[in-house]
């Protein structure tokens with residue numbers, strides 16, 4: 259046996275670690291708070307900007323509107339803003355499920371509207387179906403539509419862009435059909451019939467209930483964060499500094515307190531007292547938590563990211579990639595249903611044949627991408643859609659206040675969307691350098 | 693590897709049932725015949741090196757075994773019974789773990805997430821990140837991968853050698869019966885290569901069969917009990933490592949035959 263071979267070439271050596279550690283997960287490479295900050299700064303410089311550009315952008319937008327119209331930060335308008343954000347946030351979350359795969363769903367607006375029309379029709383006379391069952395039926399219809407589109411995409415291998423573009427047209431037509439054939443529809447719209455559905459956006463928790471809910475939410479967040487921290491420590495794993503955890507909990511608590519303070523102030527004027535956190539806020543919070551757990555802490559979510567990162571690697575790892583993709587399309591349509599049936603319908607008080615599903619899809623994609631979800635797949639979070647949804651609602655709300663018409667509004671949103679996609683593309687180039 | 697123990701193993705070979713046996717396996721891509729009538733056997737506890745020139749069909753063979761695609765013809769036997777490995781899940785259900793030449797990693801996931809992809813442990817229905825991280829850390833330190841700063845950094849931010857080490861670690865993480873590695877050391881540093889070769893020996897000592905592809909004949913002779921030579925999609929033969937030396941191996945790889953004789957001589 260030959261143990262020395264002159265022809266053998268020594269493999270190139272591994273480069274030093276700090277070259278590779280640039281985009282390391284900042285929380286886990288830092289032992290102290292200052293190290294965390296410097297790790298975060300490195301990430302930003304290397305293109306992993308995270309949520310920073312959005313937050314900075316949002317602050318600038320708010321400052322501009324506030325300078326132009328001092329009513330912008332009135333508590334009444336801010337509560338209004340929260341309600342307006344709801345639809346964009348949920349539609350953005352819907353889009354996150356498919357964007358993470360590197361796919362897109364252009365049909366979400368009309369799919370949700372079809373669900374809302376079904377709910378509205380069932381809930382109104384002569385059917386008078388209980389609001390809860392009517393909502394379930396609407397959501398089930400949305401999920402079923404997602405299933406059909408998902409099957410076309412995963413089984414037949416059709417591009418999601420084309421299938422859902424067909425969906426945009428087809429379900430838009432179906433919405434017209436439903437409303438034209440509904441005897442309850444007057445002037446091309448079906449009016450809301452349930453006070454519960456109406457109150458999702460227009461009703462509020464009592465002031466005390468608002469405080470109790472936020473207290474429980476912050477306590478739960480603190481407890482789970484601390485438990486995770488403890489468990490990692492007990493197992494001798496690298497943990498983020500405790501000061502960072504405290505700071506995060508404090509940040510969440512502060513945000514919650516501000517939210518409740520704003521909502522609990524009287525926004526009804528001198529005659530009618532109107533205050534309290536609108537029901538849509540806890541609704542959004544629950545959806546956000548459930549979806550974040552699904553994506554961040556369960557196998558399904560892990561596989562969504564894996565497919566978005568490298569679909570062939572995911573397949574070789576034994577993942578049933580088509581099943582995961584199918585479920586993502588179902589969840590996307592289902593969430594679009596939540597957005598339109600529960601929030602849009604409640605906000606407007608009706609669903610009409612004028613519903614502009616095409617525009618809403620663009621806002622949905624914009625909300626997700628502005629928040630930092632990548633169009634290239636594999637990067638993004640549910641919470642990003644919350645930020646993105648707030649940005650879009652802020653632009654609309656603010657521009658309406660300073661009396662910029664629809665023409666100006668849409669051009670501004672288009673520019674913001676392009677800016678977000680540019681940031682996304684630049685970050686993508688930074689990461690896929692090999 | 694001493695010659696005597698290699699001989700001892702080659703005697704085992706005659707009597708035992710192979711863990712995996714390919715019989716007349718064909719695979720073509722359109723007009724390209726990548727594998728033609730390949731017969732190959734791997735026994736438990738054996739290190740079988742698969743060598744051959746670029747394009748000889750080595751990766752095609754291991755992908756066929758691992759269920760990336762089905763063979764166009766021939767049979768595959770596992771423990772003496774015919775099996776149809778239709779997809780990667782079938783292969784891992786049998787107890788096959790594969791490290792691919794292209795690594796097959798997700799750049800957006802971190803080291804731990806990549807190592808456990810497709811088989812994440814759960815606790816109360818949620819991913820058990822702590823357990824994963826502990827196991828990943830141990831496996832990586834066994835492979836002397838010490839230069840990564842955090843095992844929570846995305847794989848896309850690693851160097852080529854570090855990525856390869858992650859792919860190797862992924863393949864040896866679980867208890868399996870056959871580990872396949874396609875060029876596991878091509879980009880590794882000196883000490884990491886030594887650790888991988890050590891690990892291959894440890895695996896085979898514990899009864900795991902290892903199928904390893906390498907162009908580095910020094911590495912091959914260090915660990916292999918048997919050497920299978922592939923030439924233009926055909927198996928030239930499987931030789932006990934003690935019967936070959938570098939020169940003869942190179943001859944087999946480049947010409948598909950030994951010393952002028954044109955027929956394949958090795959035991960098939």
Ligand SMILES: Nc1ncnc2c1ncn2[C@@H]1O[C@H](COP(=O)(O)OP(=O)(O)OP(=O)(O)O)[C@@H](O)[C@H]1O
Pocket residue numbers: 721724725726744745746747748749750751752753793
């Ligand atoms: N997916 C594919 N589609 C078409 N042809 C392929 C495919 N994969 C491999 N081939 C062809 O099959 C033949 C064998 O390729 P294979 O990758 O198995 O070679 P190899 O022995 O692994 O080479 P190397 O040492 O370069 O890794 C080559 O001619 C190659 O062009």
Ligand SMILES: [Mg+2]
Pocket residue numbers: 750751752793874
């Ligand atoms: Mg190869």
